[in-house]
Amino acid sequence: MKSTFQQEQQRVDHVMGVIQERIHKLGEDTARQRDEVVKIRKHFWDEVKVNTDSFDDYLETIIGLRQEAQALAVSQSTHRLSSKRLSTLKRMKESPYFGRIDFIEEGVLSEEEIYIGIATLTDDSGEDFLIYDWRAPISSVYYDHQPGEASYSTPGGVIRGTLEKKWQYLIGGGVLQSMFDTSLTIGDEILQIVLGKGTDKHMHNIVATIQQEQNRIIRHDSGKLLIVHGAAGSGKTSAALQRIAYLLYKYRDSMSADQIILFSPNSLFNNYVSNVLPELGEENMQQVTFQEYLNFRLSNEFKVENPYEQLEYVLTGENTSFYQSRVAGIRFKASTPFFEAIESYRRGLETAGMVFKDLLFKGKPLISRREIEERFYNSDTTLRFHNRLEKLKDWLMKKISEVQKNERNKPWVEEEIELLSDEAYHKAHKHLAMKKGFKGAATADYEMEIEDLSRLIVQQRFKSLRKQIQEYNFIDMKEIYKQLFISPNYIKEWLEKDWPTDWPSICQITLDSIDKGKLLYEDATPFLLLNELIQGFQTNRTIKHIVVDEAQDYSPFQFEYLRRLFPAAKMTVLGDFNQAIFAHASGRVDFQALTGLYGPDNTDVVNLARSYRSTKPIIEFTRYLVPNSKEIIPFERDGEHPILTKLVNFDELHSHITFKIGELQNLGYNTIAIICKSVEESTRAYEALAGIADSKHVKSGSMEYKQGVVVIPSYLAKGIEFDAVIIYDASEEVYGDESLRRIFYTACTRAMHFLQLYCVGEPTLLLRDVPGDCYIQD
Numbered sequence: 001m002k003s004t005f006q007q008e009q010q011r012v013d014h015v016m017g018v019i020q021e022r023i024h025k026l027g028e029d030t031a032r033q034r035d036e037v038v039k040i041r042k043h044f045w046d047e048v049k050v051n052t053d054s055f056d057d058y059l060e061t062i063i064g065l066r067q068e069a070q071a072l073a074v075s076q077s078t079h080r081l082s083s084k085r086l087s088t089l090k091r092m093k094e095s096p097y098f099g100r101i102d103f104i105e106e107g108v109l110s111e112e113e114i115y116i117g118i119a120t121l122t123d124d125s126g127e128d129f130l131i132y133d134w135r136a137p138i139s140s141v142y143y144d145h146q147p148g149e150a151s152y153s154t155p156g157g158v159i160r161g162t163l164e165k166k167w168q169y170l171i172g173g174g175v176l177q178s179m180f181d182t183s184l185t186i187g188d189e190i191l192q193i194v195l196g197k198g199t200d201k202h203m204h205n206i207v208a209t210i211q212q213e214q215n216r217i218i219r220h221d222s223g224k225l226l227i228v229h230g231a232a233g234s235g236k237t238s239a240a241l242q243r244i245a246y247l248l249y250k251y252r253d254s255m256s257a258d259q260i261i262l263f264s265p266n267s268l269f270n271n272y273v274s275n276v277l278p279e280l281g282e283e284n285m286q287q288v289t290f291q292e293y294l295n296f297r298l299s300n301e302f303k304v305e306n307p308y309e310q311l312e313y314v315l316t317g318e319n320t321s322f323y324q325s326r327v328a329g330i331r332f333k334a335s336t337p338f339f340e341a342i343e344s345y346r347r348g349l350e351t352a353g354m355v356f357k358d359l360l361f362k363g364k365p366l367i368s369r370r371e372i373e374e375r376f377y378n379s380d381t382t383l384r385f386h387n388r389l390e391k392l393k394d395w396l397m398k399k400i401s402e403v404q405k406n407e408r409n410k411p412w413v414e415e416e417i418e419l420l421s422d423e424a425y426h427k428a429h430k431h432l433a434m435k436k437g438f439k440g441a442a443t444a445d446y447e448m449e450i451e452d453l454s455r456l457i458v459q460q461r462f463k464s465l466r467k468q469i470q471e472y473n474f475i476d477m478k479e480i481y482k483q484l485f486i487s488p489n490y491i492k493e494w495l496e497k498d499w500p501t502d503w504p505s506i507c508q509i510t511l512d513s514i515d516k517g518k519l520l521y522e523d524a525t526p527f528l529l530l531n532e533l534i535q536g537f538q539t540n541r542t543i544k545h546i547v548v549d550e551a552q553d554y555s556p557f558q559f560e561y562l563r564r565l566f567p568a569a570k571m572t573v574l575g576d577f578n579q580a581i582f583a584h585a586s587g588r589v590d591f592q593a594l595t596g597l598y599g600p601d602n603t604d605v606v607n608l609a610r611s612y613r614s615t616k617p618i619i620e621f622t623r624y625l626v627p628n629s630k631e632i633i634p635f636e637r638d639g640e641h642p643i644l645t646k647l648v649n650f651d652e653l654h655s656h657i658t659f660k661i662g663e664l665q666n667l668g669y670n671t672i673a674i675i676c677k678s679v680e681e682s683t684r685a686y687e688a689l690a691g692i693a694d695s696k697h698v699k700s701g702s703m704e705y706k707q708g709v710v711v712i713p714s715y716l717a718k719g720i721e722f723d724a725v726i727i728y729d730a731s732e733e734v735y736g737d738e739s740l741r742r743i744f745y746t747a748c749t750r751a752m753h754f755l756q757l758y759c760v761g762e763p764t765l766l767l768r769d770v771p772g773d774c775y776i777q778d
């Protein structure tokens with residue numbers, strides 16, 4: 001008689017056979033579909049008869065074109081779906097499923113064995129499920145329940161029953177390596193195995209070991225806003241990515257990957273998480289950093305400072321003049337009172353204060369800014385602000401048309417006609433001929449009239465002016481924003497209280513920067529907001545979901561902005577106060593305040609207390625670095641205690657680090673990070689440690705997360721993790737300020753298996769509260 005293990009292997013073999021068969025069949029189908037697409041593309045124009053001689057011919061051409069385009073679209077979509085399924089099946093060949101529940105539904109006598117994997121697989125009849133997708137309603141029982149009474153929600157209502165048993169499988173290369181009856185042990189064996197492994201270049205999916213509290217996040221589906229607050233390493237990013245996969249499955253008929261945006265902390269992180277969805281057979285969502293968005297919107301007008309330049313300044317600029325004022329400005333400009341001040345300032349612009357640009361033609365004002373201003377403030381004040389601007393735009397267009405008409409007979413036009421090159425003449429000829437309905441050979445007979453040519457030349461000359469009006473570029477946004485800072489008292493008109501004491505210096509810093517063509521990071525979102533409040537929000541209604549990771553580094557201001565920008569989207573926000581590293585994140589970072597974005601009825605908050613990334617000794621050490629440390633629960637994974645080594649000078653430090661790296665590499669650690677406070681420090685460290693083979697210096701703008709040894713500033717290491725972390729210099733000299741606590745905590749919590757801290761001189765007092773038995777002092 002066969003053992004349970006053998007029977008299970010037999011089942012694996014059977015399922016593998018089915019998968020192999022499907023791969024073979026689908027491989028053939030996909031190849032055929034690809035040929036079909038290529039064929040349609042190649043012969044697209046052979047199938048369409050282009051004839052525009054008469055209206056009927058024209059109509060027939062259009063219909064032909066449409067039919068051909070439709071055929072192409074259908075073939076492409078069929079091919080895309082088959083390819084997607086094929087790559088999922090190929091992944092399932094490695095490990096077809098990872099779990100099983102034995103479930104008896106209420107009112108049904110027999111128990112059903114539900115095997116769970118990354119995608120559904122049925123037998124040839126299509127009736128019996130060999131594997132259930134991990135996102136199927138019934139699969140939630142696997143994540144949510146221990147043996148006993150259990151239930152799950154379906155679109156038709158709640159199904160109740162009894163969970164008899166729960167199994168976890170480890171299958172690799174089609175071979176069953178181990179299976180655990182977790183209903184008996186309630187063990188985390190597989191989680192232990194997964195977490196004990198080394199990291200590699202990319203984050204991986206966690207579907208086989210999703211924890212109950214994470215499942216709540218993944219399957220959450222009510223309200224507009226889900227706020228997830230969780231300790232470092234608690235799986236916030238992982239849960240968010242599986243949540244996206246879940247939403248793409250649940251709403252597969254109405255939501256596609258390009259309708260979801262993930263706001264990531266930096267490009268390195270983008271690269272790091274880019275494999276999770278493809279591993280699950282889904283396409284990646286759009287990934288963007290807030291900075292990229294700001295650049296996209298503002299780079300025509302300004303050079304926009306990036307958040308890391310801002311942070312680097314905060315970390316290293318203490319000795320520069322106006323340092324305190326700049327930091328106060330950063331905080332204030334990220335606050336809700338400043339948001340409200342901008343809103344009331346905009347309302348104030350309804351009666352006075354709009355600044356316009358002269359509309360120039362041939363270098364001279366055609367319509368002066370004063371004239372535009374007068375027209376605007378004499379317009380009907382009962383109309384909404386935006387409608388008044390629309391009317392102003394119409395008026396300007398009309399004026400331009402009049403001037404344009406008068407210009408046709410001016411001598412400059414005649415001169416230009418005479419100076420027209422052959423090529424320009426030919427182009428103009430063609431354009432006018434097309435406009436008048438001449439075609440092909442007939443155009444040769446057409447004599448261009450001077451009048452037509454003049455009109456065309458004047459029209460061309462006015463094109464950019466019209467564009468300027470069309471795009472509201474006659475509003476001097478830069479001056480309007482500057483106005484807020486020109487007189488330090490001006491703000492008091494829009495804000496009753498709460499402006500910072502160093503406001504006059506903040507005003508000066510702002511103006512100096514704008515005059516140099518640079519927009520400080522703290523001004524970028526306020527400037528955009530004012531822009532949108534005046535010209536109308538450029539909203540994007542196609543986006544259905546936005547996920548904001550590392551949300552503690554966004555200001556309330558930015559959240560409000562995102563809400564308005566994507567009015568049709570739901571939002572998932574993930575963060576950890578303790579890792580708030582940006583300068584605007586004062587002690588008042590408050591996720592509860594985010595509830596105000598959509599209101600309490602539309603908001604849910606989930607807390608993740610258990611931390612998975614690091615070994616228990618590392619978590620027990622790091623949690624003493626932040627307040628509320630008791631709330632962080634370590635996952636029981638053993639390892640070495642963190643080590644603090646005190647050194648007397650930098651030469652000693654560098655030889656210690658070089659030796660340690662060799663040791664760690666011999667232990668088989670793939671990813672080792674030497675984490676520094678700032679780029680300034682990491683540049684020095686990298687140069688001094690040049691002897692370490694194949695080490696890389698990660699700077700802002702680095703696009704790819706690499707294996708091996710990296711020297712990295714703390715704020716770029718956020719969101720990612722390393723097998724071993726070395727804190728380059730944890731001295732009081734470097735981390736001597738309380739405001740660096742969160743940066744220090746973030747750096748230490750990047751370690752999965754090993755944490756070494758060095759310090760040249762006295763260690764930072766941030767370690768003061770860590771009990772001596774939580775680390776080894778060298």
Ligand SMILES: Nc1ncnc2c1ncn2[C@@H]1O[C@H](COP(=O)(O)OP(=O)(O)OP(=O)(O)O)[C@@H](O)[C@H]1O
Nearest residue numbers: 206209210211232233234235236237238612613719
């Ligand atoms: N249920 C789980 N099963 C397996 N691994 C998990 C699970 N949850 C989290 N992990 C692992 O823990 C590590 C940390 O997860 P993740 O990066 O998602 O946490 P985070 O909360 O976003 O961390 P941080 O805020 O520190 O950036 C990752 O290696 C992830 O794969």
